[in-house]
Amino acid sequence: MPYAAGVTLRDRKRARTRQALVEAAAGLFERQGYDETTIAQISAEAEIGTRTFFSYFASKEDLLFPESDIRVHATFHAIANRQPDDGPAEILLRALRQVGEDSDDLAGRLAALRLRLIRTVPAVRGRALQIQLDAQREIARQLAAAFPESLDEVSAAALTGAFVGAVTGALQVLLEDAGNTDDPAVVRHAVQVAVDAALSPWLRDRS
């Protein structure tokens, strides 16, 4: 029932405008750079008033992170569909592995742009880190709920933080080495190498 009731004209129009904003922004950011692009320009290109922009996105940075919760939901899914003998670490491992393979997320034009701007623009990097931290927290909560007897909230958060931190750290180095390539294949490969390198200590213990 994806196209169920309740999806009104208003809703569709709103979604379309939102999409238009993201695309307009992506184009302008690529052409002129992030700092050089003004919200007024983006709004104009999407044919809405400047003021209205802020009823779609709370800030300029947020344009680069629409649907910021898909990763969290993916992990929820990994937790829900876990193998009976999977421990917390196995779940996180599988989930993070999947991030590397999920081409939808990394191959897209917007994803490449986002990655470049995260490396380049401090404001964007800051926002990205915050979103990551929130996601981490939420995943930890779910993990603790799924393993009530072996994980308290604090341990769950520590574990999640360790995994995410490891991947982030490795990725940081790999991307800075890779120079300014936006080639999706290169980026995807870097992510996979990073995940494997980051998670190898955990792999060693269990295999």
Next chain:
Amino acid sequence: MPYAAGVTLRDRKRARTRQALVEAAAGLFERQGYDETTIAQISAEAEIGTRTFFSYFASKEDLLFPESDIRVHATFHAIANRQPDDGPAEILLRALRQVGEDSDDLAGRLAALRLRLIRTVPAVRGRALQIQLDAQREIARQLAAAFPESLDEVSAAALTGAFVGAVTGALQVLLEDAGNTDDPAVVRHAVQVAVDAALSPWLRDRS
């Protein structure tokens, strides 16, 4: 030769003004809140022009992170003075442990304020995370240099990221549970618990 030559009047005056800015800001932030305090106010209280503020700090957030590299330097020190048979993990472990014990950093009024604002104000949290990431990167670099045959750059970054991520994750939960206390003793205790909880997986393997 700490008070060596070259320390001119200008330098001392500049340091004094910088300090005055930090203190003025701390007071105002405590009294009125972060967002409600304007740079003009801070500058006025420190008796400089608003414009001049930006020749001391690049942004409002940076007021809360003067000497942001002492932690990095502490880790350098831990690396330099390592025991002959210490591995990379032991070094990071010792360094992070020390953070919890170093009362200079956590007991101070400014440190408590900083911690509260990190939890409260998104802009501050963003800046803090960026500084942390930079520090992490730098530590990883040093670690890789210290263990050339057992650690490549990527592994070093992953390891560092895992440790820091674990502590950060644990601390996040502990501080949000602790409510809005600014009691330094409580905070310090939370940090120690967080570090121990976060690092216990690594401790188990080695002891």
Next chain:
DNA sequence: TGCAGAAATGCAACGGGTGCAAATACGCAC
């Protein structure tokens, strides 16, 4: 003491972001 260079300052401007009130468009009942 005087001069070159550094720092401080004032001013104007720009962009992100918000509160407010008027105008507009949509959903829905009739």
Next chain:
DNA sequence: GTGCGTATTTGCACCCGTTGCATTTCTGCA
């Protein structure tokens, strides 16, 4: 299809952080 109540859009004025520029003031040093 009409009309009304409500959600959305919009323009406007405003605040604040931040920067460039030109001017003035101050310090280091010969």
